[in-house]
Amino acid sequence: MATAKLRNVLYKGFVVELEYSKISVIGLGYIGLPTAATLASRGVDVVGVDVNESAVNAISKGKAHFSEPDLDMLVQSAVSTKKLRAQTTPEEADAFIIAVPTPFLDDHSGDLSYIQAAGRAIAKVLKPGNLVILESTSPVGTTQKLCEWIAQERPDLRLPDTHLDTPDIHMAYCPERILPGRMVFELVENDRIIGGMTERCTDKATALYEIFVRGELHRTNAPTAELVKIMENAYRDVNIAFANEISTVCDALNLNAWEAISLANRHPRVNILNPGPGVGGHCIAIDPWFLISHLPEKTRLMRMARKVNDAKPNEVLDKVRHQIDRFRKPIVACLGLTYKPDVDDLRESPALHIVEVLAKESNAELLVVEPNIAQLPATLTNYERVKKIKLDEALERADIIVVLVGHKKFAKIDNRKIHESVVIDTIGLWQVNTYK
Ligand SMILES: NC(=O)c1ccc[n+]([C@@H]2O[C@H](COP(=O)([O-])OP(=O)(O)OC[C@H]3O[C@@H](n4cnc5c(N)ncnc54)[C@H](O)[C@@H]3O)[C@@H](O)[C@H]2O)c1
Known part of the structure; x- marks a missing residue:
């Protein structure tokens, strides 16, 4: 199993070791953009990906494409220091965070087509040792489905639903709870639920959120984390x-x-x-x-x-x-x-x-x-x-x-x-x- 390379970065005067030196955030909306900019502010190289070209253009100019207190400043600083880049197609990274929409269909079941499209798009650039985190609010069982969609695209990779002990890719579900109007603050301060497909996946995802979360990180499995978000x-x-x-x-x-x-x-x-x-x-x-x-x-x-x-x-x-x-x-x-x-x-x-x-x-x-x-x-x-x-x-x-x-x-x-x-x-x- 490949391990993600560690890299030292200077953060607030301290040298810290990052397991993930390059993270890609897929979907740069209300959730993805603050997450991408916050990670960038912690010294991570962040590649933001969105299918919406006008959002990508605005972000590339250092601007948020919606209004949220303090976000413009964060994005401006992340882009000007070249820690955050925005583009319309994914590229290789150490970890991927998916934050695309999950509306419902006419029968009120979750429309997973955005997650499926995002999963298939990143599958093309995944490599052994990568971590994939789903943040979109999702019906119970969606992280499992995401494993299956990625496996269909990349039969050469071992996913954690079928290879519990020796997966090439680690997968977790980590819901977001931030409140519009307080997103930049709550992203860092709120507790988070980290639901891995396996214990090792939970370890890997926990290490990622430790980069920027000051709230407590609560460990569980993926379906429980999916249920918790809907329950809330x-x-x-x-x-x-x-x-x-x-x-x-x-x-x-x-x-x-x-x-x-x-x-x-x-x-x-x-x-x-x-x-x-x-x-x-x-x-x-x-x-x-x-x-x-x-x-x-x-x-x-x-x-x-x-x-x-x-x-x-x-x-x-x-x-x-x-x-x-x-x-x-x-x-x-x-x-x-x-x-x-x-x-x-x-x-x-x-x-x-x-x-x-x-x-x-x-x-x-x-x-x-x-x-x-x-x-x-x-x-x-x-x-x-x-x-x-x-x-x-x-x-x-x-x-x-x-x-x-x-x-x-x-x-x-x-x-x-x-x-x-x-x-x-x-x-x-x-x-x-x-x-x-
Ligand atoms: N907004 C909130 O307050 C909030 C809070 C908690 C959870 N959530 C959940 O987080 C998820 C994202 O919500 P949001 O508010 O950020 O949505 P959003 O619509 O603001 O942003 C989603 C972004 O994903 C992009 N996108 C769609 N398909 C894509 C693809 N295949 N590849 C790359 N980009 C793609 C869209 O263009 C859009 O910019 C949803 O599941 C939502 O329920 C939202």
Whole structure:
């Protein structure tokens, strides 16, 4: 078995020995790019690979192609010191980290085509002694499948699923848990789960994360690590569903959900989350399905939570429709489009969905306030009645104000500006739920 060569690098004034002097990160999105730039900042030569040419071009100029605090600085420094290069095809390296998308298919099972494509692409340049880590959130069993896809491409290599003791390639599943808005910090500080296909694979992957992680590294096997990641997001989804159901109950009883929840949370062992307009983003709204579609009979609670959360945007829409009907020429301010506060990410956003439906079906003028994006997304640009404007102007002109996302900029407003409007506060930001 070949061993990866060790190389000394100077890091923060200390000479450290790196088992992996060259690491390739496949997929330079929200997860891959911060990982690549952080590794580069630790003295590793990093080759970032992405099929998206415009992302590669931006990174090659030292720029992140999406907005994330501190990331631009990190990428700029990694590229200018030549520790990070970006390109569209893989080349040889000591280790490969795969961080490509895992959406779901029509039947809600995981779409593994991106992982398969990435696996087949790196298979061409793999050599004995290499480590391959999958970071994409994946259904249980995906790392095993990745071994099989690589073996099909490279029958000359021994993979750890079939050659437990003497593999040429080590493989592990190491999920990512970083929070958009805090990615650069959490990448280093969070604990990580390291799930090797064998004990030796876990050793090898642990050595890689020791390069930059300050949190604890927890060892397990690949399928457990795959399950843990899905469990974490399903747990969040179920808890949010409970909060959302409470808000629906409060609406039916004409009570203030936020007051009720904050009082219940005074119990020492109760901690109910904040309700909202639904669940969005790339993870919580998707990942539980990887388990539900795999084991439908064993995941009734998770399925119900998904249904409760998916129903929430329609409940908000019904409230808005009801208010729109009261005005002859309604003007509706929609505060926020992103899937969570203070990011520019619109993926699976319930706020965006709500505004898209209103644009399509109502004759209301829609004033969209979204400070985190430069222009409206393509799905809204064709409507003359939909405009992106500043907060103050929207509050001044609107008959109905729908608060959809808790951006910091929305938190403090002059109450005098809204006291004549109907406010539909889906997140309890202003603690006013006044349907006039
Ligand atoms: N974004 C998050 O907050 C977060 C958190 C935890 C886990 N995850 C998981 O991490 C994975 C990646 O998520 P992301 O948010 O970084 O996605 P992303 O869409 O931001 O980035 C993925 C990148 O992979 C590239 N890509 C696709 N196919 C490729 C291929 N064959 N070769 C090379 N590049 C390819 C895409 O062009 C894109 O730039 C997903 O499984 C996601 O569920 C994301």
